[in-house]
Amino acid sequence: MEDTNSKKILEIHANPTLDEVWDLCVRNFLYDQKKYVNEVLEIFARLGITKESKIADVSAGGGFPALNLIALGYKVDCFDGFATDLFDQNAKKEGQDVTCKKALWEELPELVSPGEYDFVFCRGNSFIYAGGGWSETSGFDIEKVRADYIKTAKIFAGMLKAGGYMYIDKFKDSELGYREKLATIKVGSNLEDLVFFSERSPESKLRKASVQRMAGGDVTNFEVKITYDLSKEELINFLKEGGFSDVEVINSEVPEEKHFDVWLAKK
Numbered sequence: 001m002e003d004t005n006s007k008k009i010l011e012i013h014a015n016p017t018l019d020e021v022w023d024l025c026v027r028n029f030l031y032d033q034k035k036y037v038n039e040v041l042e043i044f045a046r047l048g049i050t051k052e053s054k055i056a057d058v059s060a061g062g063g064f065p066a067l068n069l070i071a072l073g074y075k076v077d078c079f080d081g082f083a084t085d086l087f088d089q090n091a092k093k094e095g096q097d098v099t100c101k102k103a104l105w106e107e108l109p110e111l112v113s114p115g116e117y118d119f120v121f122c123r124g125n126s127f128i129y130a131g132g133g134w135s136e137t138s139g140f141d142i143e144k145v146r147a148d149y150i151k152t153a154k155i156f157a158g159m160l161k162a163g164g165y166m167y168i169d170k171f172k173d174s175e176l177g178y179r180e181k182l183a184t185i186k187v188g189s190n191l192e193d194l195v196f197f198s199e200r201s202p203e204s205k206l207r208k209a210s211v212q213r214m215a216g217g218d219v220t221n222f223e224v225k226i227t228y229d230l231s232k233e234e235l236i237n238f239l240k241e242g243g244f245s246d247v248e249v250i251n252s253e254v255p256e257e258k259h260f261d262v263w264l265a266k267k
């Protein structure tokens with residue numbers, strides 16, 4: 001495992017949630033935010049997305065990269081089923097008067113008009129949770145999971161204008177038995193390592209992922225997220241069944257995205 005983060009130390013309170021540590025790592029360790037946002041702006045330029053365009057982030061989490069884009073003058077409506085407090089706190093810290101609407105993806109059709117958006121973000125490996133697993137981790141019925149992916153893809157396609165695009169990403173199919181030190185954190189006067197891990201079981205089609213806090217020999221686990229082990233081929237098929245006409249891989253346009261494969265899905 002490459003240890004590129006050992007010199008960076010992040011101070012954090014004693015009982016952070018998984019959402020909080022993920023957001024801190026995303027902002028401080030996993031991305032050069034400026035570089036990443038510049039790459040997104042290049043994609044916007046290629047697609048004709050401007051500061052007048054309507055953009056939605058349907059898995060806004062703590063606000064990366066939506067808050068960065070809002071700060072630059074882009075109109076981004078933010079939604080998330082679970083992590084809304086974190087977004088609002090980050091927005092406040094950055095002096096921005098915006099909030100994230102708490103909405104599960106299945107609730108979005110009640111909140112947005114058909115064809116309202118020019119561009120939708122569903123980033124941060126979020127779409128894999130359309131089959132369940134973010135807040136509950138048992139009882140996967142594979143047929144239901146597949147139906148839920150298609151239903152969610154339809155909802156996202158429904159939000160877009162004809163010809164609009166969705167940025168969507170996913171863990172790499174090559175990810176197997178993965179462990180990565182994300183950061184060193186300082187809790188009080190103690191230093192701990194934050195380690196991301198994932199496990200995939202091709203037989204049961206399940207993927208487990210979480211973060212561990214390691215202090216000397218003591219290991220504390222955050223909740224383990226269990227999802228369907230969605231392959232890129234399945235992702236592309238589900239998006240097409242949901243109403244996207246073309247799904248183009250754009251990894252080469254976002255070199256700062258080192259963690260996930262990235263696609264633009266065109267309605």
Ligand SMILES: C[S@@+](CC[C@H](N)C(=O)[O-])C[C@H]1O[C@@H](n2cnc3c(N)ncnc32)[C@H](O)[C@@H]1O
Binds near residue numbers: 026
């Ligand atoms: C890994 S985070 C991504 C956060 C951020 N966009 C990023 O790029 O780092 C995934 C987000 O998806 C949200 N999410 C998961 N399942 C959801 C659902 N069914 N409806 C709405 N949001 C959901 C979670 O609350 C979480 O904030």
